[in-house]
Amino acid sequence: MIEGIEGVSSFAGEIDYAFWVVNLICLFLFVVTIGAMFLFIYQYNEKKSKPEDTKNIKHNTPLEIAWTIIPTILMMVIFYIGLDALKIQRTMPADDKSIVVKVLGQKWSWSFEYSNGKKSSKLIVPINKDVKLLMETPINDVLHAFFVPAFRIKEDLVPGQVTRLWFNAQKEGTYDILCAEFCGTRHSYMRSSVVVVSSEKFQDFLYPKVEVVKTAEDIFSELGCIGCHSTDGSILVGPSFKDIYNKEVKVTTNGKTRTIIRDEKYLIKAINDPDADIVDGYFQGVMPPFKGSLTEKDMKTVINYFKGIKEEPKVNKISxxxxxxxxxxxxxxxxxxxxxxxxxxxxxxxxxxxxxxxxxxxxxxxxxxxxxxxxxxxxxxxxxxxxxxxxxxxxxxxxxxxxxxxxxxxx
Ligand code: HEC
Ligand code: HEC
Ligand SMILES: [Cu+2]
Missing domain, CATH: 1.10.760.10 (Cytochrome c-like domain)
Structure with missing residues (x-):
């Protein structure tokens, strides 16, 4: 089945209702007129009844009144239902209560721009939220029409004009966007899609989380290491962090003093479980254990700092x-x-x-x-x-x- 054929916008029901009312009336009239035609073909066949046998009917007032009044009422019903659906579609939601997206349709592609400047070649929208489209095509371009069958919406794009549409999508999924105005060689390729996602996913799309690159210094001040450790060689409550990697140090382990090399393993242990090895000249029980306080990544950053490896901050490259x-x-x-x-x-x-x-x-x-x-x-x-x-x-x-x-x- 074509995705969204059942209608996934808040007003799809009204549009479909108008569609079915008109079609059922047409079907009824079709059956009545074509049925009567076949009936007359059969009943007044020349072999069965001669034209001169048929009475000449001149006038039938009740019938004429009926076929004037009934179609008029039907027309009024169709008009009323259509107007109702049109009113909902053409009453734009307020800007501050909806997501406003600029739509650019040009030979032969669609692009979308959100109010924070984010651009996309697909229309990503959150579920259950009013979305308002401001649609434009360049002044030297031609007519296009933005058509999303699943939402029951269609509107022309006219050079030099801003046209509008809105919808409120009721179901997550991916639905086709087509150009419904023949616009040249690649008209049939002028397609894109609307992707309806949860509001969390939409926020992630609109404001992609920039991975915060924490430096070792950030971590030291965040966890309070700098209250006890300097980075410049001066001694505070604990030894300085300056130039300690792969250097010898005297430590006391289980009451025994020994000399060890400050390698990666030692440093990780010194942070997670400081009382295991006490650096000579310092006191036990002063540094709190940080086991579990540093993420694996933070620990790597800290160890790299001790090793003297500087991390390059990542720059967001445009694709x-x-x-x-x-x-x-x-x-x-x-x-x-x-x-x-x-x-x-x-x-x-x-x-x-x-x-x-x-x-x-x-x-x-x-x-x-x-x-x-x-x-x-x-x-x-x-x-x-x-x-x-x-x-x-x-x-x-x-x-x-x-x-x-x-x-x-x-x-
Ligand atoms: C409406 C159709 C259309 C669009 C949209 C379009 N181009 Fe073109 N482009 C052409 C045509 C036609 C030519 C060949 C005629 C010319 O040189 O202008 C061309 C030529 C080029 C050339 C030279 C090609 C060569 O073989 O030397 C480059 C490079 C190029 N386009 C890049 C782009 C880029 C990048 C974009 C988007 C920012 C873009 N075009 C958008 C139609 C288009
Ligand atoms: C309350 C003060 C205090 C805080 C806070 C503290 N430390 Fe310590 N740290 C010490 C003391 C005192 C020593 C030396 C005694 C020992 O080995 O336990 C030490 C030892 C160390 C050593 C071993 C040093 C060497 O010369 O071998 C490392 C590595 C270390 N700390 C890292 C950290 C990191 C990383 C943090 C923050 C996540 C931190 N410390 C927070 C007081 C502190
Ligand atoms: Cu088009």
Missing amino acids: GKEVADINGCTGCHSIDGSVLVGPTFKGIYNRTTKINVNGSIKEIIADDEYLRAAIIDPAKHIVDGFSNIMPPFKDVLKDEEVEAIIQYLKE
């Missing part, structure tokens, strides 16, 4: 593939070698390409600089055999996004 998907590049460029509206991205980096610059054909190598120009200002040189329909991304993409795409094209 070139994601930028390309969100900005609709893959609507016109394939990554598998097939030629769509534009040349394929497969093997594009450093390939020899014929380009048309002001009417003359030149052969060039697709290096970084060429690719950058091809993305931000595509009209400057057109790849031979293609037409100039790629929109310029000069003011759309940030520099680092262009670089991320180029990096992606290299791979």
